Amino acid sequence: MLSPVKIWRRQKEIRLILGKKGKIISWTKILTPPPDFKKYAPYAVVLVDFGDGTKAFGQLVDYEDRDLATGKKVKAVLRKIRDSYSEGVIAYGIKFRPI
Amino acid sequence: MSSVIGYYTTKFGELWDKSLFDLVEEAIKGVLENSRLERRQIDAIFFGNMLAGVLENNLHSPSRIAEIIGTNIPIFRVEAACASGGMAFHLANNYLKANPGKTVMVLGGEKMTDYSPEETTEALMSASSGEEQEAGLTFPGLYAVMANYYLEKYGYDEENLAYIGYKNHLHGSLNDRAHFQKKVSVEDVLKSSYVACPLKVLDCSPISDGAAAVIISNDKKIVGRSEKQIQILASEVATDTISLKTRKSLGEILATKIAGDKAFKESKLNRKKINVAELHDCFSIAEILAMEDLGFWEKGEGGRVVKTLVSLYDSGSGLAVNTSGGLKAAGHPVGATGIKQIGEIFLQLTGQAGRRQVKKARCGLTQNVGGSGGTAVVSIFAV
Structure with missing residues (x-):
């Protein structure tokens, strides 16, 4: 269960990644998701190397199949991660868009 | 030095009429009977379990086990994700x-x-990093990321992975305790639907119920009296980062490599002496990586060697792998897996493996992995 406080705490890290550009170093497409992600499936998840010694996992959005490949350049964007729980806070986080 | 002197496993599978502690009770009674011991001869119990707290709101299992047995001895619950059993050992x-x-x-x-598979998938993800959970990743997904990296780096495709499912289902067909006892062809594996690309249903271990138990002892009288026994030459643990992204390489499980090197050093055995191994094939790619990381195969050649089926129980190559059916076919009731692996080596080294018996098996190895490689336990045995 993600409490509003937990969502707020995680948002401090999101700020540091937002807007960064990098390259896909590996990927997958999920067809059996956890319950909160069921309505998005199938969805692609990519591991991105920012070239500054840091990496991040995130879903790939606004893409075509040929974009789902190692070496593809992507940019970190802010997107809704999952729907709100009873507290009414929507969790936002990092996803990646091809550039 | 201590010895394994008895083993029992329940059937693994979808056991709807049995609760966790029904299974545990069966394993306790079975292992005491097989090793001809009374419950008062047991001085302590270690219990490997991952999910009872998350899925069933069911913690403090040591006390529950004390109630089943009617004992006041020390009992410890051990959690290390899918390596909970190996870590308990x-x-x-x-x-x-x-x-x-x-x-x-x-x-x-x-x-x-x-x-539901979704609920269990989410519960298992409690053993991954927050970022991985927020990306909607699953364990098949994390291993799929490793698989895609490996296949691309060494120039293989999904067919290379499919031979693991074929081999381990063949072994499972010879094990009456296995979740799946049906053979599948390489084509069946390739035609099965994707769970997380490039991994398909028949590349993935199933969600199973089950319990297993071994007795280990350094009491000379008890060991001397036991009919069947194998020696524990080494049992070593290594850890690594919980996040896959912070690992040194996506093409290896470093914790396996470190625990394996330590275990071989401790046992003073050459790798070539190992005749049977139970490896953590939660996904097809994991068995290939394990063979390389343990030093049985060169890094990168696993995708090619796997197609020669040298690890089949009757290949005569000197090293048979996952004769129980592995996690793939024997099933993967998480906390029980590491114990079943040791039990299979016990059966093989004492000539009790029946139709899947490997001839002249003298030394065995088990490798149990937690998460996407954050924990690894490697143990080595001999008769």
């Missing part, structure tokens, strides 16, 4: 090193099929 072995003349039961059990 490792700690039990260390407990014996500190306590001469004792006999310990190592139990493992998991109840997973009371929930």
Whole structure:
């Protein structure tokens, strides 16, 4: 269960990644998701190397199949991660868009 | 040095009429009977379990086990994700090193099929990083990321992975305790639907219920009296980062490599001496990586060698792998898996493996992995 406080705490890290550009170093497409992600499936998840010694996992959005490949350049964007729980806070986080 | 002197496993599978502690009770009674021991001869119990707290709101299992047995001995629950069983064994072995003349039961059990695949998938993800969870990743997804990296780096495709499912289902067909006892062809594996690309249903271990137990002892009288026994030459643990992204390489499980090197050093055995190995094939790619990381195959050649089926129980190559059917076909009731692996080596080295018996098996190895490689336990045995 993600409490509003937990969502707020995680948002401090999101700020540091937002807007960064990098390259896909590996990927997958999920067809059996956890319950909160069921309505998005199938969805692609990519591991991105920012070239500054840091990496991040995130879903790939606004893409075509040929974009789902190692070496593809992507940019970190802010997107809704999952729907709100009873507290009414929507969790936002990092996803990646091809550039 | 301590010895394994008895083993019992329940059937693994979708056991709807049995609760976690029904399975645990069956394993306790079975292992005491097989090793011809009374419950009062057990000095401590180590219990490997991952999900009872998350899925069933069911913690404090040691006290529950004490109630089943009717005992007041020390009982410890051990959690290390999918390596919970192997870790319980490792700690039990260390407990014996500190306590001469004792006999310990190592139990493992998991109840997973009371929930939907999505709920169980989410519960298992409690063993991954927050970022991985927020990306909507799953364990098949994390291993798929490793698989895609490996296939691309060494120039293989999904067919290379499919031979693991074929081999382990063939072994499972010879094990009456296995979750799946049906053979599948390489084509069946390739035609099965994707779970997380490039991994398909028949590349992935199933969600299973089950419990298993071994008895280990350094009590000379008890070991001397036991009909069947194998020696524990080494049991070593290594850890690594919980996040896959912070690992040195996506093409290896470093924790396996470190634990394996330590275990071989401790056992003073050459790798070529190992005749049977139970490896953590939660996904097809994991068995290939394990063979390389343990030094049985060169890094990168696993995708090619796997197609020669040298690891089949009757290949005569000198090293058979996952004769129980592995996690793939024998099933993967998380906490029980590491114990079943040790039990399979016990059966093989004492000539009790029936139709899947490997000829002249003298030394065996088990490798149990937690998460996407954050924990690894490697143990080595001999007769």
